[in-house]
Structures are given as structure tokens and as C-alpha cells.
Amino acid sequence: MINLKINGFEVQVEEGTTILQAASKVGVKIPTFCHDPRLVPHGTCRICVVEVEGGRNLPTACTTPVYEGMNIQTESKEVVQTRREILDLVLANHPLDCLTCEKSGRCTLQDLCYQYDIKETTYVGERKDFEVDESNPFYYNDQNKCILCGKCVYVCSQLQGTEAIGFAERGFPTHIATPFNQGLEQSTCVSCGNCVSVCPVGALMPKSKEKFRYWETKTVRTTCSYCGVGCQMDLVVKDDKVVGVDPAMGASNEGLLCVKGKFAYNFVNHPSRLTTPLVRKDGKLVETSWDEAYEVIANKINETKETVGADAIAAFSSARALTEDNYLMQKLMRAVVGTNNIDHCARL
Amino acid sequence: MTNSVAEIKDADAIFITGSNTTESHPVIGAKVKQAIKRGAKLVVADPREIELAKYADVFLQIKPGTSLALNNALAHVILEEGLEDRDYIESTTEDFEKFAIKVKEYTPEKAAEICGVSPEDIRKAARIYAEAGKASILYCMGITQHHNGTETVMSLSNLALMTGNIGKENAGINPLRGQNNVQGACDMGALPNVLTGYQPVANPQVIEKFEKAWGVKLNNKPGITIPEAMHGAEHGDIKVLYVFGENPMVSDPDTNHVKKALEKTFLIVQDLFLTETAELADVVLPAAAFAEKDGTFVNTERRVQRVRKAVDAPGEAKADWLIFMELMNVLGYSKKYKNAEEIFNEIREVTPQYVGISYARIEEVGIQWPCPTEEHPGTKFLHVGKPARGAGLFMAVDFAPSSEMNKADYPLTLTTGRNLYQYHTTTMTGKTDAINKKAGECYIEISPSLAANLKVEDGEMVKVISPRGEIKTKARVTDIVADNVVFIPFHYADGANVLTNGEELDKYVKIPGLKVTGVKIEKLA
Numbered sequence: 001m002i003n004l005k006i007n008g009f010e011v012q013v014e015e016g017t018t019i020l021q022a023a024s025k026v027g028v029k030i031p032t033f034c035h036d037p038r039l040v041p042h043g044t045c046r047i048c049v050v051e052v053e054g055g056r057n058l059p060t061a062c063t064t065p066v067y068e069g070m071n072i073q074t075e076s077k078e079v080v081q082t083r084r085e086i087l088d089l090v091l092a093n094h095p096l097d098c099l100t101c102e103k104s105g106r107c108t109l110q111d112l113c114y115q116y117d118i119k120e121t122t123y124v125g126e127r128k129d130f131e132v133d134e135s136n137p138f139y140y141n142d143q144n145k146c147i148l149c150g151k152c153v154y155v156c157s158q159l160q161g162t163e164a165i166g167f168a169e170r171g172f173p174t175h176i177a178t179p180f181n182q183g184l185e186q187s188t189c190v191s192c193g194n195c196v197s198v199c200p201v202g203a204l205m206p207k208s209k210e211k212f213r214y215w216e217t218k219t220v221r222t223t224c225s226y227c228g229v230g231c232q233m234d235l236v237v238k239d240d241k242v243v244g245v246d247p248a249m250g251a252s253n254e255g256l257l258c259v260k261g262k263f264a265y266n267f268v269n270h271p272s273r274l275t276t277p278l279v280r281k282d283g284k285l286v287e288t289s290w291d292e293a294y295e296v297i298a299n300k301i302n303e304t305k306e307t308v309g310a311d312a313i314a315a316f317s318s319a320r321a322l323t324e325d326n327y328l329m330q331k332l333m334r335a336v337v338g339t340n341n342i343d344h345c346a347r348l
Numbered sequence: 349m350t351n352s353v354a355e356i357k358d359a360d361a362i363f364i365t366g367s368n369t370t371e372s373h374p375v376i377g378a379k380v381k382q383a384i385k386r387g388a389k390l391v392v393a394d395p396r397e398i399e400l401a402k403y404a405d406v407f408l409q410i411k412p413g414t415s416l417a418l419n420n421a422l423a424h425v426i427l428e429e430g431l432e433d434r435d436y437i438e439s440t441t442e443d444f445e446k447f448a449i450k451v452k453e454y455t456p457e458k459a460a461e462i463c464g465v466s467p468e469d470i471r472k473a474a475r476i477y478a479e480a481g482k483a484s485i486l487y488c489m490g491i492t493q494h495h496n497g498t499e500t501v502m503s504l505s506n507l508a509l510m511t512g513n514i515g516k517e518n519a520g521i522n523p524l525r526g527q528n529n530v531q532g533a534c535d536m537g538a539l540p541n542v543l544t545g546y547q548p549v550a551n552p553q554v555i556e557k558f559e560k561a562w563g564v565k566l567n568n569k570p571g572i573t574i575p576e577a578m579h580g581a582e583h584g585d586i587k588v589l590y591v592f593g594e595n596p597m598v599s600d601p602d603t604n605h606v607k608k609a610l611e612k613t614f615l616i617v618q619d620l621f622l623t624e625t626a627e628l629a630d631v632v633l634p635a636a637a638f639a640e641k642d643g644t645f646v647n648t649e650r651r652v653q654r655v656r657k658a659v660d661a662p663g664e665a666k667a668d669w670l671i672f673m674e675l676m677n678v679l680g681y682s683k684k685y686k687n688a689e690e691i692f693n694e695i696r697e698v699t700p701q702y703v704g705i706s707y708a709r710i711e712e713v714g715i716q717w718p719c720p721t722e723e724h725p726g727t728k729f730l731h732v733g734k735p736a737r738g739a740g741l742f743m744a745v746d747f748a749p750s751s752e753m754n755k756a757d758y759p760l761t762l763t764t765g766r767n768l769y770q771y772h773t774t775t776m777t778g779k780t781d782a783i784n785k786k787a788g789e790c791y792i793e794i795s796p797s798l799a800a801n802l803k804v805e806d807g808e809m810v811k812v813i814s815p816r817g818e819i820k821t822k823a824r825v826t827d828i829v830a831d832n833v834v835f836i837p838f839h840y841a842d843g844a845n846v847l848t849n850g851e852e853l854d855k856y857v858k859i860p861g862l863k864v865t866g867v868k869i870e871k872l873a
């Protein structure tokens with residue numbers, strides 16, 4: 001075990017722990033843009049610099065392992081000065097359109113500029129002017145807002161394993177793009193949106209049908225309703241409507257989703273949902289009340305039981321519904337109707 | 349799955365067979381790629397050159413429906429080269445000798461002939477699987493939806509047993525469950541022969557236990573499966589059919605037969621939308637979607653996870669369990685539940701695997717059954733030490749081709765599956781415009797040389813014909829399919845399942861052989 005001090009607090013951690021990990025252990029928050037615990041740390045953005053007593057320069061907390069007796073300050077004057085310079089430089093190349101930017105309220109750049117009191121950049125000069133890549137139907141890539149943290153590239157290559165995007169060009173015009181800039185739609189991108197979910201700014205954004213501000217929303221942790229992986233996700237909800245989905249760190253998905261889980265949620269609030277029971281009258285399905293629907297079903301079940309027996313009734317349960325729904329359906333069939341004629345589509 | 353999803357990335361070798369993992373279970377597909385980056389070896393056996401085939405050390409492009417012959421040949425090579433785990437076989441398994449004699453017949457040369465691959469590739473694949481410290485098998489419907497699906501699964505489990513890849517981390521034999529809660533539906537006894545937790549209907553003690561728990565007399569005659577019920581409905585034996593959250597008009601084989609059956613019976617459909625099946629119903633009940641109710645789903649690794657209500661259900665739509673409860677009440681069974689948690693607690697009382705799982709315990713992270721007590725952490729991987737039944741049973745199984753193969757009038761083999769974007773019958777995914785932009789309509793994959801023979805260009809309409817019916821669909825010319833094999837995703841109405849055979853069932857579990865259908869193709873004028 002290694003003993004060290006962070007902002008005066010004594011901390012004990014295992015060897016190989018980074019400063020960032022040690023700090024989070026004692027609840028000290030160090031800002032990051034490019035860090036993601038699932039990725040190999042790369043220290044690209046440098047916003048996580050801290051001051052180490054006796055050190056000559058400011059190391060990045062995400063890549064620097066702790067050592068015995070280390071004494072760290074995470075918000076010293078010099079640290080704050082450096083972070084302000086980094087933010088100033090980032091803003092030199094970032095449109096200040098927070099008023100209309102959809103990321104507003106959930107943007108790390110916005111949050112840190114607020115925290116370190118940066119209103120605008122002190123730099124003047126050339127500005128990025130990239131065409132927005134709108135070709136993918138699920139999300140867009142606006143490189144004018146990119147801060148080159150690299151997270152999207154590494155998530156796509158290290159976790160998703162698709163390697164659809166990378167850094168293009170060097171120096172000032174560096175940006176995130178598909179090979180040969182052919183656009184997302186022509187690339188190997190599988191629209192999983194895992195890059196979108198980690199982008200700290202408004203560069204990679206879902207094409208949402210709804211207009212909403214993040215402060216108007218709440219999130220609800222749940223399980224994906226599509227395949228059997230059982231990815232954990234947060235539904236983003238505004239006014240009784242699902243307006244987005246974020247991946248959560250579930251045991252099976254470890255923060256990843258696929259295109260269905262991330263983007264195919266529109267069925268929930270879809271206008272063609274069934275909203276009342278229907279019964280067939282004179283050959284047509286017409287709206288009815290729950291009471292009447294139950295009565296029609298109950299009469300038919302009772303009549304069939306009396307005339308032919310319960311085994312002339314069968315039910316297909318649903319592999320898409322709750323465990324509890326399935327339990328009650330088989331109980332209904334077995335305990336109340338009186339047959340074991342219950343199956344579901346495991347075979348199909 | 350015997351093992352957990354997160355274990356896949358630390359396997360030494362992975363054998364993927366009958367699973368297009370990156371499209372059907374994309375996040376598991378990502379884990380496989382992570383494993384490869386860590387140096388895991390990969391063997392893929394599939395009739396199509398799926399995405400993961402490009403990452404494979406050995407890719408076996410087998411003819412549809414021939415997996416069993418391949419698996420037996422892999423076993424043959426493992427024994428021939430002495431790569432089996434003698435200790436494991438001797439200490440924990442039964443009937444090895446019978447099995448060894450059987451697979452002796454399956455030389456790589458013989459299997460190569462049946463499967464349409466090279467014998468040397470079979471040898472290589474066997475070595476990769478058997479020489480790995482921890483080898484994991486991932487499979488899906490490409491293994492099970494066959495006339496000999498159960499036996500094919502047995503042939504896979506033989507491989508895991510003979511190499512001792514059972515009961516240890518990062519290994520195992522892992523069926524990937526296609527739908528979010530197939531595992532839960534099976535666990536709950538939404539099956540004709542078992543009650544919850546796989547307790548057999550035919551066991552008098554089980555019946556007695558449930559009669560006591562539920563306070564009613566129970567029928568102890570095992571029920572009928574979906575294909576049998578369809579058949580029964582068509583022939584007038586099934587008078588009432590209650591279809592809940594399923595769309596057999598698209599998902600079940602032989603649509604024309606399904607339609608006849610559904611029209612003949614009194615049909616109740618409970619769903620989110622007026623599906624192709626609901627349109628035929630006598631009563632339609634509007635149900636709440638997953639985002640509108642509290643409860644649980646059980647994922648493919650047996651993990652019971654929470655589902656939480658985020659929004660209200662539209663109009664008068666209700667949670668499914670509430671509908672069932674109210675109907676029970678109308679039918680004279682007066683039990684009431686206030687919420688899903690009360691139902692879950694009743695499930696725990698009658699289901700040994702679930703006893704230790706409670707909503708409170710799975711608030712943050714789900715628990716994998718079996719979980720016998722509240723102190724038990726759940727079970728990450730099964731069959732530690734010894735397989736659950738006491739000893740691992742080797743099964744000597746033989747390959748027999750599907751009756752759909754080698755038909756003179758229908759020379760091409762149609763196989764089916766999913767694509768990345770759509771889910772099942774598109775009822776849910778098809779409501780997102782961007783999904784439909786990517787995969788909005790049915791298509792058939794045909795090889796360039798078949799396309800040339802038929803004088804069909806990419807994107808042209810063709811007619812596909814089987815003894816059950818015919819469809820018109822768009823040709824997608826691609827070399828991921830072999831020359832005599834064609835592929836249609838089963839998502840779309842009036843698509844693949846108009847053609848498939850609903851009669852040829854697996855003799856053990858009555859799965860229809862959806863993955864092999866003899867067809868012919870005609871160019872449309």
C-alpha cells in the first residue's frame with residue numbers, strides 16, 4: 001500500500017493507482033475531458049494537471065501513478081492558471097453558441113469554463129470551418145465543436161472494435177473523421193452511438209426529434225428491451241416522453257449499447273400505439289371498454305371449457321415482456337383456465 | 349449461458365457457430381473483438397461470411413444445417429490428436445466411450461464433404477479450440493432452429509465436455525438469447541412442460557406444491573408447443589388462442605398456414621401495436637411498453653435486472669401483469685397484486701433458483717440465478733466442479749440432412765437471420781425513421797455468380813418460391829453467401845416466413861427448422 005496526501009487529506013491506495021483514481025477515492029474531483037476508465041489513459045487534453053510537491057512541472061493526474069509520500073494539490077494557483085490557459089486555448093477554436101447548442105447543460109467545456117471563469121478566448125486568428133457530417137441518420141458530427149479529446153476514436157477502436165473513425169490531418173486542421181473523409185454513411189460505422197455517448201462537447205450529437213434542454217429532463221435507469229444482452233441504460237425523459245438514451249455501466253454491457261438500444265426508442269411514444277381495447281363486431285375491430293373486453297374473453301373461455309375442455313385453449317406468452325408478466329400469464333392459464341397449453345417464442 | 353458476458357473478453361479461444369454476433373448481439377460482438385485484441389483465437393462456423401469471419405483464425409463457411417457433422421469431426425480430430433482433457437472426462441463425465449466410437453466415423457474428410465469446407469480447416473479449428481486454456485463456445489439460432497437442433501446442441505456440449513471447458517471462468521457453452529427476456533419467460537414456466545424454475549408438470553410433487561401455493565387443482569398433462577397449437581387451431585382443436593406480445597404472422601414459419609390457423613380460432617391479442625397478427629384478432633388488448641412499467645428482465649447470462657417506469661402508458665393501455673390479474677379476477681380467481689414486486693416475491697416462494705433475489709438486492713446491479721439464499725452472491729458461471737446433473741453426459745449423435753436439402757425443384761438453400769438494425773418483426777424498431785432508412789425493406793442476399801446465372805442485377809426484384817408460397821423481394825448481390833445459398837432476414841412481413849417449413853420440427857423440443865429451406869428464384873420480367 002502507498003500513503004500519500006491529496007489537498008492535505010491522507011490517502012492509502014494500492015501500488016499502480018493513478019493520481020486521478022486516488023483522488024476519486026477520497027471524493028476529490030479532478031476535471032477531465034479525455035479520460036474514460038475503460039480506455040488506456042492517454043493524457044491528451046491535459047486539463048487534469050495537478051501540482052506535486054517537489055515536482056518540476058504539472059503532471060496529468062490520469063496517467064501518473066502515485067508514489068509513497070506524494071503530496072498533491074489539485075486546485076493550487078498554478079494548477080488553476082494552467083487549466084485556464086488550456087480552456088482559453090480550447091475556446092480559441094470553439095463557437096460560443098451555447099444559447100442554441102443542444103449539448104448545453106451537459107457539456108464539460110461549458111461546465112469548466114464556468115468553474116474557472118472563462119468568458120471568452122484571448123486569442124484571435126483563424127477559426128475552424130468544417131462542414132457538418134450529417135450523412136448518418138442517427139447522429140451528426142460537427143467538427144467545429146470538437147476539442148480533440150480523442151475519446152470517440154478510442155471508444156470506437158478499443159471498446160466497440162469498429163475503428164470507423166480516426167484523427168485526420170495534423171496541426172491546426174486536425175479533426176475526427178472517417179478514412180478519406182468519405183463521410184459516416186459511407187464508412188464502416190455501425191451507428192452504435194458509443195462515440196456520441198462519450199463526447200464531452202456538442203461535436204457528436206444524436207439527431208433528436210425533440211427539442212429539449214437537459215435541465216428539463218430526468219433519467220431513469222432500466223434494461224434494454226431488445227436483445228438478450230440486457231444492456232443497462234438511462235432513459236432521458238422530458239414531459240412524459242422518452243427523448244434519448246444513455247448507456248449505463250451495467251455488468252454485461254460495461255457502458256456500451258448498440259444502435260437499437262441507443263436510438264430505436266421512438267416506438268414508446270409513437271402515435272400508432274394501441275390506446276383502448278378493441279373487439280370484433282360485424283367483422284370489424286371497434287373500440288370498447290376494458291369491462292366489455294374482459295367479459296367477451298371470459299365468456300368465450302368459460303364456454304369452451306364447458307363444451308370441449310380447457311385443453312382446447314392455448315396461449316403464447318412473450319419473451320419481450322417482464323418476468324412478472326410471464327409468471328402471471330402462465331398462472332392464469334394453469335391455475336385459472338386449467339391447461340398447460342402455454343408456450344412462448346423461445347423457439348422462434 | 350453457462351458463463352457471463354463480461355467473461356468473454358478474457359477467453360483464450362472463442363468458437364462462434366450459428367450466431368451473427370455483431371448484428372444480433374452487438375455488444376457481445378464488441379466483447380469478442382476486445383478478446384481478439386487481447387490475443388484470443390477465433391473460429392467461426394457459419395453459412396455466411398459474417399463480419400466476425402474477417403477476424404477469425406479459421407472461418408468455416410459450412411452449408412446450412414450441417415453443424416452437427418462439423419462438430420462431430422472437430423471431436424474426431426481432438427481424439428485423434430490426443431487433445432482431450434482425460435482427467436476431466438474420467439472424473440466428471442459419463443458415456444464417453446459410446447461417443448468416442450460414434451465420432452470416429454466423422455473424419456474431417458467426411459465432414460468436409462457434408463459441410464462444404466476443407467478438411468485441413470476442420471483440423472486447424474479443432475486444435476485452436478482444444479489447445480486453448482479457456483475456450484468459450486457462443487451459439488445462437490443457427491444451431492437450434494433445425495430439424496436436429498437439440499442434437500446439434502448436444503454435439504457442441506460434447507466438445508466442451510471432452511476438453512474440460514465447462515465449469516470454469518471464460519469458457520463454457522453459451523447460447524445467446526435473442527430476445528430481452530427469453531430467459532425470464534423460460535424461467536417462469538411459459539413453457540408447456542414445466543412450471544417456474546423448470547419444475548416438470550409431469551412430477552406429482554411439483555403439482556402438489558403449486559396446488560398448495562396457488563390454492564387450486566392443477567392439470568398435470570403437459571401442454572402443447574406453439575407449432576402444435578398452430579396446427580391445432582388450423583384443424584379446429586384449439587378453439588381459443590391468446591397471443592401476448594408476439595407476432596406469429598411474421599415470426600412463425602409458413603405464413604399462409606399461420607393465417608389460416610389464426611382466422612379459424614377465437615383470437616385474443618395483447619400488444620403495443622395493431623400488428624399483422626392483431627389485425628386478425630377477435631379481441632385486442634392494449635399493453636404498456638417496457639418504459640411504462642416496473643419489473644424485471646432476465647438477460648442471457650441469467651442476470652435478473654430491473655426495468656423501471658419512466659413514462660405513463662398511452663390512453664387506457666395497462667401493464668400486462670395487471671391485465672392478466674384482472675382477467676383472473678373476472679374468471680373467479682380473486683388474488684390481487686398491488687405491483688410487480690409483489691408478484692416477484694410470489695415467484696421467489698415457488699422458484700428455488702430465485703429465492704435469494706429481491707428487488708432491494710438488485711436495485712443497483714442485477715443478480716445471476718441460481719441464487720438460493722439472500723446471502724448468496726448469485727452464480728457467475730455454472731457447473732463448477734461437476735455439471736449440475738451430477739455428471740456430464742456425452743451424447744453420441746448422428747448427422748441427417750434436412751428434408752429441405754437436395755430437392756431437385758428447389759435447388760437453392762434459403763437461410764434466415766437478423767440484421768443489425770431491425771429487431772424481430774420490426775414492430776418496435778420500425779417506428780424509428782432512421783432505422784428504416786438503414787433497413788426498411790426486405791431483401792435477399794445472393795452471390796454474384798448466382799446473380800449472373802439468373803441475369804439479376806443488384807437491387808432488382810426477384811421472385812423466391814418454396815413449396816409453401818412465394819414472395820417478391822429485392823436482390824442484394826453480395827459475396828458473403830456461397831453460390832447455392834441465399835439469405836433473407838426474417839424481420840419483414842410477407843417475407844422469409846412465407847417460404848419456411850412449419851412442419852419439420854426438432855423431435856425433442858419442436859423447434860421448426862427455420863434455417864434451412866429449399867427454394868428457387870426467378871427473375872421478374
Ligand code: SF4
Binds near residue numbers: 155156163188189
Ligand atoms: S457510432 Fe459506433 S461505430 Fe460509428 S463511429 Fe461511433 S463508435 Fe464507431
Ligand code: SF4
Binds near residue numbers: 153
Ligand atoms: S468529437 Fe467529441 S469525443 Fe471526439 S475528439 Fe472531438 S470532442 Fe472528443
Ligand code: SF4
Binds near residue numbers: 225231259260261375
Ligand atoms: S443495446 Fe443492443 S446489444 Fe444491448 S441489449 Fe439492447 S439490443 Fe442488445
